[in-house]
Amino acid sequence: MASYNMVFAGFGGQGVLFTGKVVAYAGLIDGKEVSWLPSYGPEMRGGTANCSVCISDLPVGSPLVTEPDVLIAMNGPSYDKFIDAVKPGGVVIIDSSLVNPSKRREDVTLCEVPATALSNEEHLEGIANMILLGKLLESTGFASMETVEQSVQKCVPASKAHLLEHNLRAIRLGMEQ
Amino acid sequence: MASYNMVFAGFGGQGVLFTGKVVAYAGLIDGKEVSWLPSYGPEMRGGTANCSVCISDLPVGSPLVTEPDVLIAMNGPSYDKFIDAVKPGGVVIIDSSLVNPSKRREDVTLCEVPATALSNEEHLEGIANMILLGKLLESTGFASMETVEQSVQKCVPASKAHLLEHNLRAIRLGMEQ
Amino acid sequence: MTTVYEKSKMLTDAPMSYCPGCTHGIIHKLVAESISELGVEGRTVGVAPVGCSVMAYNFFACDMVQAPHGRAPAVATGLARALPEGVIFTYQGDGDLAAIGTAETVHAASRGENIVIIFVNNAIYGMTGGQMAPTTLPGQVTQTSPYGRDVKTAGYPIRICEMLATLDGTAYAERVSVNSVPNIRKAKKAIKKAFENQIAGRGFSIVEVLSTCPTNWGLTPVEALKWLEENMTPYYPLGVYKDITAEEGK
Amino acid sequence: MTTVYEKSKMLTDAPMSYCPGCTHGIIHKLVAESISELGVEGRTVGVAPVGCSVMAYNFFACDMVQAPHGRAPAVATGLARALPEGVIFTYQGDGDLAAIGTAETVHAASRGENIVIIFVNNAIYGMTGGQMAPTTLPGQVTQTSPYGRDVKTAGYPIRICEMLATLDGTAYAERVSVNSVPNIRKAKKAIKKAFENQIAGRGFSIVEVLSTCPTNWGLTPVEALKWLEENMTPYYPLGVYKDITAEEGK
Amino acid sequence: MAERILMKGNEAIAEAAIRAGCRHFFGYPITPQTEVSAYLAKRMPKVGGCFLQAESEVAAINMVLGAAAAGVRVMTSSSSPGISLKSEGISYIIGSDLPCVILNIQRGGPGLGGIQPSQADYNQATKAPGHGDAHVMVFAPSTVQEMVTCIFDMFDLSEQYRVPAMLLGDGLLGQMMEPVEFPDVKVTPAEKPWAANGHQNKREHNVVNSLYLQPDQLEAKNIERFERYAQIQANETRAEAFETEDCDVLVVAYGASSRIARSAVMNARAQGLKVGLLRPITLWPFPKKELLKASKTAKDILVVEMSMGQMVDDVKLALECKKPVHFFGHTGGIIPTPAEVLEQLKTIAGGAAK
Amino acid sequence: MAERILMKGNEAIAEAAIRAGCRHFFGYPITPQTEVSAYLAKRMPKVGGCFLQAESEVAAINMVLGAAAAGVRVMTSSSSPGISLKSEGISYIIGSDLPCVILNIQRGGPGLGGIQPSQADYNQATKAPGHGDAHVMVFAPSTVQEMVTCIFDMFDLSEQYRVPAMLLGDGLLGQMMEPVEFPDVKVTPAEKPWAANGHQNKREHNVVNSLYLQPDQLEAKNIERFERYAQIQANETRAEAFETEDCDVLVVAYGASSRIARSAVMNARAQGLKVGLLRPITLWPFPKKELLKASKTAKDILVVEMSMGQMVDDVKLALECKKPVHFFGHTGGIIPTPAEVLEQLKTIAGGAAK
Amino acid sequence: MANRVTVNEQICKGCGLCTSVCPKKIMVIDRDKLNAKGYNPATVSDIEKCIACAMCAIMCPDSAIKVEKE
Amino acid sequence: MANRVTVNEQICKGCGLCTSVCPKKIMVIDRDKLNAKGYNPATVSDIEKCIACAMCAIMCPDSAIKVEKE
Numbered sequence A, B: 001m002a003s004y005n006m007v008f009a010g011f012g013g014q015g016v017l018f019t020g021k022v023v024a025y026a027g028l029i030d031g032k033e034v035s036w037l038p039s040y041g042p043e044m045r046g047g048t049a050n051c052s053v054c055i056s057d058l059p060v061g062s063p064l065v066t067e068p069d070v071l072i073a074m075n076g077p078s079y080d081k082f083i084d085a086v087k088p089g090g091v092v093i094i095d096s097s098l099v100n101p102s103k104r105r106e107d108v109t110l111c112e113v114p115a116t117a118l119s120n121e122e123h124l125e126g127i128a129n130m131i132l133l134g135k136l137l138e139s140t141g142f143a144s145m146e147t148v149e150q151s152v153q154k155c156v157p158a159s160k161a162h163l164l165e166h167n168l169r170a171i172r173l174g175m176e177q
Numbered sequence C, D: 001m002t003t004v005y006e007k008s009k010m011l012t013d014a015p016m017s018y019c020p021g022c023t024h025g026i027i028h029k030l031v032a033e034s035i036s037e038l039g040v041e042g043r044t045v046g047v048a049p050v051g052c053s054v055m056a057y058n059f060f061a062c063d064m065v066q067a068p069h070g071r072a073p074a075v076a077t078g079l080a081r082a083l084p085e086g087v088i089f090t091y092q093g094d095g096d097l098a099a100i101g102t103a104e105t106v107h108a109a110s111r112g113e114n115i116v117i118i119f120v121n122n123a124i125y126g127m128t129g130g131q132m133a134p135t136t137l138p139g140q141v142t143q144t145s146p147y148g149r150d151v152k153t154a155g156y157p158i159r160i161c162e163m164l165a166t167l168d169g170t171a172y173a174e175r176v177s178v179n180s181v182p183n184i185r186k187a188k189k190a191i192k193k194a195f196e197n198q199i200a201g202r203g204f205s206i207v208e209v210l211s212t213c214p215t216n217w218g219l220t221p222v223e224a225l226k227w228l229e230e231n232m233t234p235y236y237p238l239g240v241y242k243d244i245t246a247e248e249g250k
Numbered sequence E, F: 001m002a003e004r005i006l007m008k009g010n011e012a013i014a015e016a017a018i019r020a021g022c023r024h025f026f027g028y029p030i031t032p033q034t035e036v037s038a039y040l041a042k043r044m045p046k047v048g049g050c051f052l053q054a055e056s057e058v059a060a061i062n063m064v065l066g067a068a069a070a071g072v073r074v075m076t077s078s079s080s081p082g083i084s085l086k087s088e089g090i091s092y093i094i095g096s097d098l099p100c101v102i103l104n105i106q107r108g109g110p111g112l113g114g115i116q117p118s119q120a121d122y123n124q125a126t127k128a129p130g131h132g133d134a135h136v137m138v139f140a141p142s143t144v145q146e147m148v149t150c151i152f153d154m155f156d157l158s159e160q161y162r163v164p165a166m167l168l169g170d171g172l173l174g175q176m177m178e179p180v181e182f183p184d185v186k187v188t189p190a191e192k193p194w195a196a197n198g199h200q201n202k203r204e205h206n207v208v209n210s211l212y213l214q215p216d217q218l219e220a221k222n223i224e225r226f227e228r229y230a231q232i233q234a235n236e237t238r239a240e241a242f243e244t245e246d247c248d249v250l251v252v253a254y255g256a257s258s259r260i261a262r263s264a265v266m267n268a269r270a271q272g273l274k275v276g277l278l279r280p281i282t283l284w285p286f287p288k289k290e291l292l293k294a295s296k297t298a299k300d301i302l303v304v305e306m307s308m309g310q311m312v313d314d315v316k317l318a319l320e321c322k323k324p325v326h327f328f329g330h331t332g333g334i335i336p337t338p339a340e341v342l343e344q345l346k347t348i349a350g351g352a353a354k
Numbered sequence G, H: 001m002a003n004r005v006t007v008n009e010q011i012c013k014g015c016g017l018c019t020s021v022c023p024k025k026i027m028v029i030d031r032d033k034l035n036a037k038g039y040n041p042a043t044v045s046d047i048e049k050c051i052a053c054a055m056c057a058i059m060c061p062d063s064a065i066k067v068e069k070e
C-alpha cells in the first residue's frame, strides 16, 4: 500500500492526538512522507478531538483526511461522525468499551477492541489509545514494531520516560487482540 | 476675461483666507463657477497662510492656483514665495506697509498700497485686507461693487454685523488708492 | 409545590458552550436573573465579547451584539447613544477588557457612559487556550508564562476596579466572586445594583466577578473554586471600590 | 564671565516649530538638560509622538524614533527590550497619551517598563487645531466642545497620575507645571529624577507636565500661563502620586 | 431648489449627513478632515443628534458598529492612518451586514506621511478594507456638490444592500469651498427588522454577529453576501464621461485628480487633440461597462492619480488588457497640474499618431 | 544536514526565527497561531531573547517598530483580525523603512469569522497592508519545511531591502505537523548604520521617521522606495512549477490550497489529463515571468484559493488577460478537496478539448 | 412528602459543583450514567434529606437543577 | 561692568514670556524690530539693572536667551 490516510478520533484527553503523532513519527522513521493535522478550536474543549494522519511514498497533498483508509474511534460520537467517510475496504478500529457501533458497514473491516477495559485490567490506566495503536499495527502493518518503538521513544517527553515501557506493553497487548 | 485665478497670502491673522472667501462669494453671486482652497496644516500657525481662489465661466478644474493672474501679498515671505509664479501680465497687489518688494518683475502690474498704515490712520485697524480687496476690485473689476457688498454681507457672521460698514468703508478706501 | 430555584427565562434553551464547572455559567445566571427581576428584558441589549463568552448572544434571551475583541464598551456606547431607553450591558473577560480593551474600558468609564459592564476575571485567556492575562497572578504558570509570570519582564497584574475608581465618570465599581453560594448571593446583589444604576441613568457601573477556568488552570471544577479563593482573592480583594449612591447618601 | 544659562547641547540648532510662547519648548529644555546633566546623551533614544511635538526628533540631539499616534509607550517598549543599556523616553501630549494611547500607557506602566514618559498635558489637542482632549476641563470650549465640555455627554477629564499610581508597575508618577520659574525648577527636578530612575532600572516613571496652548486656548502666551494656574492646577493638583524610592526610604 | 452657498467640502458632507437623517456621529480628530467633526459638534446638539468624539479611531468605528446594530443612521470620518486603524472594525461591520457611512479624506502616506491631499488608499478602499472576503461600496465625488449628493445615496444604498459605504475623498476636496445646494428630499430610512434595539417581548431576540464557527455556515454567509455584491456591481456603478465620443486618448481619473484631468482635457481639445475623460464616481463597484463604452474609440488610456498608480490595474482588467494603459501621477501630497497632464496627453497622442 | 523531526508549522516557524537570529518577539494570542507564542515563550528565555505578550496587536506591532528601529531582528505573529489591527503600524514600518517579519496565519473572515484555515487576506497582504502607497514582501510557503526556509530568507531580504516581510500562512499550515530539518547556516544580519540605538557621541543623531510634511520630500521618499520595490520585483520572485511543460490546463495555487491542487494534478495526470501547477511562493512580488513560462502551452488557467477568488486578478494581469482564467475555491474555513479540484480540471479540459 | 430536585441530565456536565455545596451531601455524581455528551450527570441520592436550600441549583453553572419545596 | 544677556533675535518669537518674569522689568519686546519670521524680538532695555537671575532664560521656550554673569 503506497499510502495510509487515517483518522484518530475520540474525547479530548483520550490521547488521540498523541496516538496520531506516534503513527506519523513511525512513518517518518521509515523514510516516508507524513503529515499530522489536528482539529482545533474551542470545540475541542469538553468535546471531541481528532486528527488526520497521512503516510505516503509521495509528498502529502491535503493533510486533511476526508476519506480515511483507517479510522480509530474512541467514542460514540466520533464513530458516528466518521464511519460513513471511511473508504470501502478500509479498516475501522474502535474501543468497544466505549463505542457501541450503532451503524455497521459491510464494506469495511471492523476491529472491536475493549481497550479501556483491558487497560484497567492490565494496570495500563489512561493508555487505551496505545492498545488501539497496537491493533492498528497488527491489522495494517503500516510499520514494523521496531519502528513504532523508536517512534514512541521520540514522542514520550523526557519527563515521562518512565512511562515508556507501559506504552510499549500496551501496544503489544493491542497487537494480540 | 473668462477666469481669474488668484492667490491671497500673508501671515495667519491678517485675514487673507477671509478676503479670498469674499472674492469667491462675489463670483458666486455673479453666477460664476468659483472655488476657494486654503493652505492647511501646522505650518499655518505662526507661519504664513494663503488661499487660492478661482472665478470662471467654466467649471473649475484644479482649485489649487499654481500660476495666479492675481497675487495679493500681505507680507514679505508671501511675496517672495509667490511672485515668480504670477503669470506674465498679471496683477500683484501688496501691502506696502509690510512688504518691501525686493524682487520686481517687469511683466506684471505691481500695486503698492500701504494698507496697514492706511487702516491705522482711518480707524480701520485689523482690516488692511479689505483695503487691498478694494484695490483688487478697482484694478481687475472682477465683480461690481454691489456684488462685493452683498458678498461681504454673506461672509461677515451675524455676530459681527456691526463691523460690516467698516469693511465696506475699507474696500472703498482701497478702490481709491 | 413552590419553586425555590429554576432556570431564568432570560436564558435561552441553548446548552452553554462552557467547560464543565466553569463559573461563566453562574455569572450568566446572575445577569439573566437581574434583568428578569427588573423586568427590562424587552429593552435590554447585551454586548458579547471575544473570549469564551463570545457566544453569550446565544444564551441571553435579549437582543445581543457581538463586538470585536476588547471593543465591547465602544459598541455599547454606540448602542447606548442610539437607544436612550435601552438597558445596555457588556459581558467581558479579562483579556478582552483589561488587555486589548483597556482604552475602551477606561474611556467608557471616564465618560460616565450609561452602561453596565460585567467583567469576568479568571486570571487567564480561556478561549485561546490559556495564555497569560493582564490579571494573571505573579508566578502563575500559563501557556505564555511557562516558567510562571515573572513580574520583572511580564509586569504586574492590573486591579481594574481600583484603577477605574479613580475616574470621575465611574458611578459604581464592585468586585465580587462566585466561588461559593454566599459569594454568589453577594455577586447577584452587585450585578442587580449595577442594572438598577443603569435604569436610573446613573452612568457607568462595573462589576468585576472573580471566576474560574478549570480547563486552563488544570484543576477540577471544585479545586478551581478553592484556588480562586486562596490565590485570587488575596490579590483582588472583594468589595465596593466606588459607589456614588453611597456617597450621595452620606 | 560665567555662563548662568544657555541653550542645552542636547538640543539641536533647529528652530522649534512651536507657536510663540508655547511651553512645549520649556519642557523640551528640561528634558534636554536632564539627559545632558546625567551624561547619557549617547545612549538615549527618545520617542516622538503625534501631536505638536511630532518633530521633537528634530530638536533633541539624541537618537529618536517617531511613533504612531498614541503608541509611543509600545515603541519605547520595543526599544527598551532591544537596548538593555539604553535610556528610553517618550514625549507625549494628552491626546496622544490619554486618549488613543490609553492602553499602551496603562500597560507600559503595569509592566513596569523601564522607560520615562514625559506627559505634556495642555488640556487640548494642539496640532489638529484645538479639539477636546481627555484632559479638557468641564465647561472648557474647544473646537469639538463648542458649547463647553458637557460632562454628561462628553465625560469627565482623566487624571492620569492618579490613575497610574494604582498600578503596581509604576515606580514614579509626579505632576508638575511650567507656568512659573519656581514651578519650572520643580519640574526639572522631577524630570531628572525620572531619568535617574530609568538609569537605575527602577521601572516606569511618568512626569505629567501641565503646559499651555496659547494658540488653541485663544490667549496670549502670558495669559495662558495664568489660565493654566487658575484653571488647570485646581483640577490637576501638582505633586508626587507615587514614588517607590520614597516608599523604600520609609 | 435651495440657495447655492459656499461651503467647505468637509462641512458640506457633515450638513448633508444631517439632512440625510444621520443623527449619530463618532469620530476622532485628524487632518485634513477635522471640519467634519467641528461642524457636527456644533450642529448635532441643535437637531437632537449625538456627536461624540471617541478616544480613538478604533473606538469610533466600534461605536458605529453599536449604533448601526441598533438600527440608526450613523457616520464616522477619518483620514488614512485612522482608516487603517478602523480596518478590523470595518471588517466586522461588513461581516455583520450593517449599514453605515465612512469617510476617508485621504492624505499622503505611508505611515504618518503628510497631511496634503492624496489618493493612495485606493487599493485599501476597493480591495481590502479589512481582512477576509470583504468589500465596501466606495464613492469618489469630485466636487463639493457631488459630495452632498453622494452622501444621500450612500446612506440609502448602504441600508438597501446592508453593506457599508465609504466616501473616498482627499484633503483637496475636504478643504476647498465651492458653491453647493442641498436637495430638499424627504429621507425614508429602510426598515430594520434585524436591529438589536430591544425585542420589547414582541419577537425573538435579534443577534448582530459575524462569528460562524462552522465553516459551511461561514461560507454560506459569504456567498450570500457576494450575491448582494454582484447586484451592486450590476446596478450601482456610476461614472461620468466627458468628451469621450471620438477620443483617441481616454483619461481615467476620479475625485480631485479628475478635476485636473478635466482641465487638461479641455486644454487639449482646445489644441485640437481628441481626448476625453472617464471619471469613475463609484470605485467599488468599478464602472467597467461605462469604461468600455467611453473607451470605444480610444487607442490609448491614461490613468491619472494622486498615488503611485493604484487604479491602473482595475482599468486594465476592465479593458481586458486590450489597450495600452499609461499612468501619470504624483504622490505624497503633490497635486498634479493640468499642464503636466496635458504634456502626457500630447506625448501619448503623438505616439499614437505615429 | 540535521535530523528530520516532526513539528507543527507554527512551532517550526518559531524555531526557525530563533535560528535566524531573531531574539525579539512581540505578539498577542489568537487562534490559529497561538503555538508560535507558546513555543517562543518557552524558548526565548533560554537563548537570552525577549518574548513579550503585548496588550494588543496594535501594541505588538509598535513594539516591533521600536525594536526594529533599534536595529534588532524582530518578529510578530497574528491571524486575520489581528493583522487588520496592525495595518496602521505596518504602514508606519514601511514608511520608516524598517525590516521585520510578520506572520499572518489566516482564518476565515470577515469580522470575527471563524478559526478554520483561509486565504482570504491575499488582497490585504499584497495590495494594501496599510494606507498609502505601500507594500510588504509576501511569502506563501506550502510545507512546514518551506516555512522554515522562508523565514530565513525573510529576515535576510527584509534587511537587505528595508521592507517588512510577511509570511501568509493559514490554520492548516500552522497546525499541521510535517517532517522538518533546520539548515545549519551562520546568520549575518545586515549592518544598520541608520538604527536608533544611541549615538554614543560618535555620530550625528539618527532619526527613524515616516513624516515628511513637504509633499516633494514625501514623494521623493516614495519614489525611492518604489525603486527598491522594482528591484524586489525583478530579483526576488519565487515560484515552483510542477508538470507544466506540456500542460493544457495550468492550475495556479499557493500555500495550503496548492497542496490540494498538487494532489489533483497528480490524479489528473494519472487519468491522462495534461495539467500542471504553478505555485507562487512569493505573492508580492507576484511571479509573473514564472507564470508566463509555466503557462506557455496552457489553453486555460484554473486558480484555486481558499477565498472567494482574490489572486485571480493578479493571474489575469500577469497573463495580460490573454487566456481564460477560471476560479475554484472555498471560503470560510472549508478546505477544498483534491477530488473537487480534479472535477474542475476535467470540466475545463473537456471544454478546452471541444 | 419530600421536596423535589430535578436535574436536567442532558444539560448536566457532571462538573460536581453542586455536590460540593450540598449541605446534606445528597447531591452526587451518578458514575453509572453517561449522557449524550459523555458526562456522568448529577443526581440526588436521598431526596428525603433535602431541605430545599437550593444551594446546588444556585451553584450549577448550567442551570441544570430545579428545586421545588413541599 | 555689567552682566550679559544675549537674545538670539532670529530664534525669538516675541512671545513675551521672558518679559513677564523679569524681576527687574528690563526684558522688553522691541516693537521696532521685526525678525525674518515676522516677530518682534525681545531685548534688554537696561542691562545695568540685570542681576543675572536668568529667570528670562529659564522661561524662554525657544532657548533664545543666554545669560552671563560678571
Ligand SMILES: Cc1ncc(C[n+]2csc(CCOP(=O)(O)OP(=O)(O)O)c2C)c(N)n1
Residues within 6 Å of the ligand: C050, C051, C052, C053, C069, C092, C093, C094, C095, C096, C097, C120, C122, C124, C125, C126, C127, C128, C133, C213, F028, F029, F030, F031, F057, F081, F082, F085
Ligand atoms: C483582535 C483579536 N485578537 C485576538 C483574538 C483572539 N482571542 C480570542 S478570545 C481571546 C482572549 C480571551 O480571554 P478573556 O478575555 O480573558 O476571556 P475568557 O476566554 O477567559 O473568558 C483572544 C486573545 C481575537 N479574536 N481578536
Ligand SMILES: Cc1ncc(C[n+]2csc(CCOP(=O)(O)OP(=O)(O)O)c2C)c(N)n1
Residues within 6 Å of the ligand: D050, D051, D052, D053, D069, D092, D093, D094, D095, D096, D097, D120, D122, D124, D125, D126, D127, D128, D133, D213, E028, E029, E030, E031, E057, E081, E082, E085
Ligand atoms: C491615528 C491617528 N489619529 C489621529 C491623528 C491626528 N492627530 C495628530 S496630533 C493629534 C492630537 C494631538 O494632541 P495632543 O496629543 O494633546 O498633543 P498637542 O498637539 O496638544 O501637543 C491628533 C488627533 C493621527 N495623526 N493619527
Ligand code: SF4
Residues within 6 Å of the ligand: A045, C017, C018, C019, C021, C022, C023, C024, C052, C122, C126, C127, C212, C213, C214, C215, C216
Ligand atoms: S476555557 Fe476556562 S473560561 Fe473558557 S469555558 Fe473553559 S473553563 Fe470556562
Ligand code: SF4
Residues within 6 Å of the ligand: B045, D017, D018, D019, D021, D022, D023, D024, D052, D122, D126, D127, D212, D213, D214, D215, D216
Ligand atoms: S498649537 Fe498649542 S500646543 Fe501646539 S505648538 Fe501651538 S501653542 Fe503649542
Ligand code: SF4
Residues within 6 Å of the ligand: C021, G007, G011, G012, G013, G014, G015, G016, G017, G018, G019, G041, G042, G059, G060, G061, G062, G063, G064, G065
Ligand atoms: S453543578 Fe450542574 S452541571 Fe455540574 S454536576 Fe451539578 S447539575 Fe451537573
Ligand code: SF4
Residues within 6 Å of the ligand: D021, H007, H011, H012, H013, H014, H015, H016, H017, H018, H019, H041, H042, H059, H060, H061, H062, H063, H064, H065
Ligand atoms: S521668551 Fe524667548 S521667544 Fe519669548 S520673547 Fe522672550 S526671548 Fe523671545
